[in-house]
Amino acid sequence: MTDTVIMEYHQPVMLQECIEALQIKPQGIYVDLTFGGGGHSAAILPYLTTGRLIVFDQDPDAKANALNDSRVEFVAANFRYFSKYLRMYNIKQVDGILADLGVSSHQIDAPERGFSTRFDTNLDMRMDQKGKLTAADIVNGYPEKDLVRIFSAYAELRNSRTLAKSLIIARAAEPITTSKQLKKIVLPLAQRRKENQYLARVYQALRIEVNDEMLALREMLAQTADALLPGGRLVVMSYHSLEDRLVKYYMNTGNFKGEQEKDFYGNLIRPLKPIVRKPIMASMNELERNNRARSAKLRIAEK
Ligand SMILES: C[S@@+](CC[C@H](N)C(=O)[O-])C[C@H]1O[C@@H](n2cnc3c(N)ncnc32)[C@H](O)[C@@H]1O
Numbered sequence: 001m002t003d004t005v006i007m008e009y010h011q012p013v014m015l016q017e018c019i020e021a022l023q024i025k026p027q028g029i030y031v032d033l034t035f036g037g038g039g040h041s042a043a044i045l046p047y048l049t050t051g052r053l054i055v056f057d058q059d060p061d062a063k064a065n066a067l068n069d070s071r072v073e074f075v076a077a078n079f080r081y082f083s084k085y086l087r088m089y090n091i092k093q094v095d096g097i098l099a100d101l102g103v104s105s106h107q108i109d110a111p112e113r114g115f116s117t118r119f120d121t122n123l124d125m126r127m128d129q130k131g132k133l134t135a136a137d138i139v140n141g142y143p144e145k146d147l148v149r150i151f152s153a154y155a156e157l158r159n160s161r162t163l164a165k166s167l168i169i170a171r172a173a174e175p176i177t178t179s180k181q182l183k184k185i186v187l188p189l190a191q192r193r194k195e196n197q198y199l200a201r202v203y204q205a206l207r208i209e210v211n212d213e214m215l216a217l218r219e220m221l222a223q224t225a226d227a228l229l230p231g232g233r234l235v236v237m238s239y240h241s242l243e244d245r246l247v248k249y250y251m252n253t254g255n256f257k258g259e260q261e262k263d264f265y266g267n268l269i270r271p272l273k274p275i276v277r278k279p280i281m282a283s284m285n286e287l288e289r290n291n292r293a294r295s296a297k298l299r300i301a302e303k
Pocket residue numbers: 010011012013033034035036037038039040041056057058059062077078079080100101102103104105127216
């Protein structure tokens with residue numbers, strides 16, 4: 001695959017920082033849980049000699065970028081099942097795991113996928129196009145209390161109840177199937193001059209719910225400690241605070257509440273040790289080149 005294809009599909013974020021964080025051993029086994037355009041994987045590969053790289057993506061579109069190399073295995077699956085697949089490949093433990101969460105530029109820029117607020121298109125938002133639940137199913141079919149739940153938890157909106165009610169009233173008149181219809185309902189509820197942020201948060205909540213992102217992330221993180229060899233590295237990049245909180249808590253404490261457990265002598269009991277206290281952010285230089293790097297937070301832990 002050429003560099004041009006990678007750049008068009010997705011420009012990798014904090015590429016050098018991720019590679020350094022993985023501390024790649026030439027004979028090691030590495031896992032890229034979010035292959036996307038393959039930018040991170042393509043940068044890992046030259047560091048490997050006899051090592052292997054197992055890559056995952058739940059979006060079948062990503063397979064078109066698969067690296068043609070005998071050391072690489074592409075698994076078209078949700079990363080919440082990654083340990084099971086490693087066992088299928090007879091791999092007990094690995095030297096490093098990378099996860100670059102969220103959606104790729106390819107997914108955002110393809111109007112028919114429904115991830116972007118920019119287009120008038122169907123309300124879809126599935127990363128895995130075989131998935132059963134779409135954003136249209138949620139806005140048309142969820143009971144009011146569940147709409148309130150997702151807008152409160154995943155968009156952190158103060159007026160989730162009003163929004164849920166507005167959707168219920170609108171859908172009683174006609175099904176809400178397009179982003180144009182959704183915007184007409186949502187935008188009047190936003191504060192003046194904050195319309196875009198409000199809409200982006202509503203979209204974020206729907207996307208998280210469609211793809212069951214928070215649970216998939218927890219399930220994936222919970223498998224990493226056992227999947228890593230001693231000294232192995234977990235490198236995770238997240239793009240919003242809900243994700244980053246789970247990653248931080250898990251790396252610091254081994255649980256998702258951030259509750260510290262100590263032994264008799266007062267030593268922390270946790271499966272991984274965080275390598276950085278504060279998340280690493282993209283450099284000014286990178287931000288000038290890639291606006292999508294602005295919300296990225298990189299965290300690293302070692303077994
Ligand atoms: C930000 S992009 C990764 C970009 C990649 N690092 C690159 O350099 O091109 C995230 C990718 O992860 C995939 N993804 C997100 N959640 C996933 C999950 N639970 N299981 C498998 N793939 C997932 C998305 O389909 C998307 O292609």
